[in-house]
Amino acid sequence: MKGLKKQRRIQIIVLAFVALAVATGLVGYAMKDGINFFRSPTQVAEAPPPPSETFRLGGLVEEGSLIRGQGEAITFAVTDGNATIPVSFTGILPDLFAENQGMIGTGRFIDGTFVADEILAKHDESYMPKEVVEALKEQGEWKPEATN
Structure with a gap:
């Protein structure tokens, strides 16, 4: 009987x-x-991900890089002060999207350009996404008086 209970428990x-x-x-x-x-x-820039990988890219929209194409096509560059990545996006940008402001995009890195499926911008004048703040701090580009 004890052997059966032990076996059942195992x-x-x-x-x-x-x-x-x-x-x-x-x-x-x-x-x-x-x-x-x-x-x-x-x-x-240091380790480009494969084109099949979806990831989030964040930083500041580079001054003078915003170009609106035909229809909803938009290109701009994202920088963290050390490297700059070109971004292409087809769609409607958030209302608060602007140059020299924080943004995060979700998409893929194809042929040297980040092709974004979604763009998120800061939600008010004092907010910046946590990941962008950390990346800017690593590069020595963090300006706490401009953001929270």
Whole structure:
């Protein structure tokens, strides 16, 4: 009787570990497209990601780089003070999007240009995304009096 209880307990423990491993694998598989890593322009310039990888690029919109093309096509450059990455975007930019302001874009790096699917801009005159602040601090370009 004791051997049967011990065997049953071991079976339940093994089954619980297998179920936990399967659940963890399914959660990871479901989230793989939803996880986008943040990179600064310097990180992208030093180690360009493959064109198949979707990631977030953030920095300041470079002064004088904003060019509006035909329709909703827009090109500009994003910088962190150390490196500059050209960006192309087709769509409507947020109202607060402007040169020398913080932005974060989600997209892919194709042929030396960040092709953005989504652009986010600061939401008021004192806000800058946390990732952009950290990247600017690393490059020595952080100006705390201009942002929060």
